[in-house]
Amino acid sequence: MDAPARDRTLIGSEDGTLEPFKRPTREEAMEAVRTLIAWAGDDPRREGVIDTPKRVVDAYGEWFEGYKLDPSKELSRTFEDVQGYDDIVMLREIEVESHCEHHMAPFLGKAYVAYMPTNRVVGISKLAKVVEIFARRLQTQETMTQQIADAITDSLRPAGVAVLIDAAHQCMTTRGVHHRHVSTITTQFTGVFKTDATLRQRFLDFVNR
Numbered sequence: 001m002d003a004p005a006r007d008r009t010l011i012g013s014e015d016g017t018l019e020p021f022k023r024p025t026r027e028e029a030m031e032a033v034r035t036l037i038a039w040a041g042d043d044p045r046r047e048g049v050i051d052t053p054k055r056v057v058d059a060y061g062e063w064f065e066g067y068k069l070d071p072s073k074e075l076s077r078t079f080e081d082v083q084g085y086d087d088i089v090m091l092r093e094i095e096v097e098s099h100c101e102h103h104m105a106p107f108l109g110k111a112y113v114a115y116m117p118t119n120r121v122v123g124i125s126k127l128a129k130v131v132e133i134f135a136r137r138l139q140t141q142e143t144m145t146q147q148i149a150d151a152i153t154d155s156l157r158p159a160g161v162a163v164l165i166d167a168a169h170q171c172m173t174t175r176g177v178h179h180r181h182v183s184t185i186t187t188q189f190t191g192v193f194k195t196d197a198t199l200r201q202r203f204l205d206f207v208n209r
């Protein structure tokens with residue numbers, strides 16, 4: 001069943017704990033970018049940056065497209081005829097392009113997603129799409145890892161889910177501590193991936209293949 005369409009002019013926390021507020025207009029968003037250009041120390045009227053607010057707002061439309069998309073919708077079309085297949089279904093090296101919610105800086109990496117089907121499977125490309133939808137929001141890597149596992153659990157009711165994300169955060173590599181080669185690994189294991197160490201190890205072996 002489809003969730004009721006959210007009023008796109010209003011923004012609020014999904015769980016309703018915060019009052020909704022009005023989404024700014026495109027012009028207001030562009031004005032905010034002009035303010036940030038000036039804050040950086042440049043003149044927003046300078047020729048080279050005169051069209052930058054428009055480009056940034058357009059880029060935001062792509063980078064944060066995930067707020068408009070519903071992961072459960074992607075996973076709603078499942079297939080029951082799997083000819084007795086009863087082993088891991090796994091996607092390796094799904095591109096992760098997200099932005100940290102603390103600095104709005106990109107974090108880039110790969111996601112590995114697996115589930116152990118019971119009687120339902122989903123089109124494999126849909127798993128990658130779910131990762132993309134959550135990535136195209138302001139995120140922490142920990143939250144995103146959990147959200148991917150939860151979405152698959154809710155939709156497919158599998159025997160277990162395993163998610164691993166390995167990503168480099170530009171707020172760490174290009175500023176602050178400047179740790180160029182640090183990457184962050186987060187994992188989430190549920191069901192049989194949590195209880196069966198051998199299965200979990202198989203997943204990790206596939207990750208490291």
Ligand SMILES: [Zn+2]
Pocket residue numbers: 100101102103104105169171172
């Ligand atoms: Zn950050």
